[in-house]
Amino acid sequence: xxxxxxxxxxxxxxxxxxxxxxxxxxxxxxxxxxxxxxxxxxxxxxxxxxxxxxxxxxxxxxxxxxxxxxxxxxxxxxxxxxxxxxxxxxxxxxxxxxxxxxxxxxxxxxxxxxxxxxxxxxxxxxxxxxxxxxxx
Numbered sequence: 001x002x003x004x005x006x007x008x009x010x011x012x013x014x015x016x017x018x019x020x021x022x023x024x025x026x027x028x029x030x031x032x033x034x035x036x037x038x039x040x041x042x043x044x045x046x047x048x049x050x051x052x053x054x055x056x057x058x059x060x061x062x063x064x065x066x067x068x069x070x071x072x073x074x075x076x077x078x079x080x081x082x083x084x085x086x087x088x089x090x091x092x093x094x095x096x097x098x099x100x101x102x103x104x105x106x107x108x109x110x111x112x113x114x115x116x117x118x119x120x121x122x123x124x125x126x127x128x129x130x131x132x133x134x135x136x
Contacts, residue, residue: 018053025056064100076102087118093125 011017020039026047027038036051064079074082074090080102087095097114099106 020050028056062106066100078102085117086121087114088121093122093129095122 012019022042023039024042025037026040028034029036029038029049034055036049037053037056038047038049040047062078064075064081066073066075066079066081069081072091073094073096076082081089081096081100082102083089083096087097087101089096095118097118098111101114103110103114
């Protein structure tokens, strides 16, 4: 777990929580509501239908999907895109937000905040480009 240590330990020690390491969901089963979950063991390929429990919490992971950018954008040692406080990357006019960006906390609220900042900064950047073009 990459959550804070006390929360992770609390979850692992809770008898009502069962962690399925190296598994991915394949089907949510049920009629009007969730009843069972089909999971696949990523190491063996075996599929299992789980019928215990009332819900599912899916952890997606911490491997940023930045291959698309190659080496064009600066990244930290974990592969997250490095930005300044205005969400600007090392390429002028290119901004990064949310969980793809190098930062301490990865929560929906921080991602929304990043998006607001990047939107305002992008607007400012484009406005300045238009002014520069008009002056030429």
